[in-house]
Amino acid sequence: MQENQQLIRNFYTAFQQRDHEGMITCYHPEVHFSDPAFGDLHGKRAMAMWHMLCERGKDLQVSFRDVVATQSSGQAHWEAVYTFSTGHKVHNKIDANFAFQDGLIVRHADQFDLWRWTRMALGIPGVLAGWTPMLQKKVRETAVSGLDKFIANHPEYQ
Numbered sequence: 001m002q003e004n005q006q007l008i009r010n011f012y013t014a015f016q017q018r019d020h021e022g023m024i025t026c027y028h029p030e031v032h033f034s035d036p037a038f039g040d041l042h043g044k045r046a047m048a049m050w051h052m053l054c055e056r057g058k059d060l061q062v063s064f065r066d067v068v069a070t071q072s073s074g075q076a077h078w079e080a081v082y083t084f085s086t087g088h089k090v091h092n093k094i095d096a097n098f099a100f101q102d103g104l105i106v107r108h109a110d111q112f113d114l115w116r117w118t119r120m121a122l123g124i125p126g127v128l129a130g131w132t133p134m135l136q137k138k139v140r141e142t143a144v145s146g147l148d149k150f151i152a153n154h155p156e157y158q
Contacts, residue, residue: 004069012064020051028104035110048157074098084121
């Protein structure tokens with residue numbers, strides 16, 4: 001469906017401009033987001049994550065393609081290139097799936113290779129141990145902890 005394709009395009013165009021408010025307007029208030037780094041986020045926590053990523057992504061470059069959608073679901077491929085906090089350059093390749101409700105995104109699931117990401121973001125430790133459940137758990141804990149700190153400083157997400 002054309003409206004839902006445009007909704008996905010609007011979401012990623014706003015991301016390209018680091019416009020978290022524009023991204024959030026595409027989300028249903030009860031949105032459920034998931035990815036390998038943050039796990040499952042609901043509602044305002046998902047919205048806060050995009051705000052945090054837009055704010056912190058000083059050299060963030062986002063591209064997207066292959067946007068398709070029906071009345072109930074959609075998908076897209078997107079890529080993010082940025083410098084991670086370790087100083088390492090990351091080029092993450094993500095496949096996204098969407099579900100829609102009331103003309104908004106109610107479900108957004110991103111899939112990417114977490115081991116590939118750890119190799120880029122963490123360097124040697126990621127190469128050596130990025131495939132292990134222990135390091136992947138640490139990545140998730142660090143991501144969620146960073147989000148919790150961000151939300152603590154942004155009462156609109158509490």
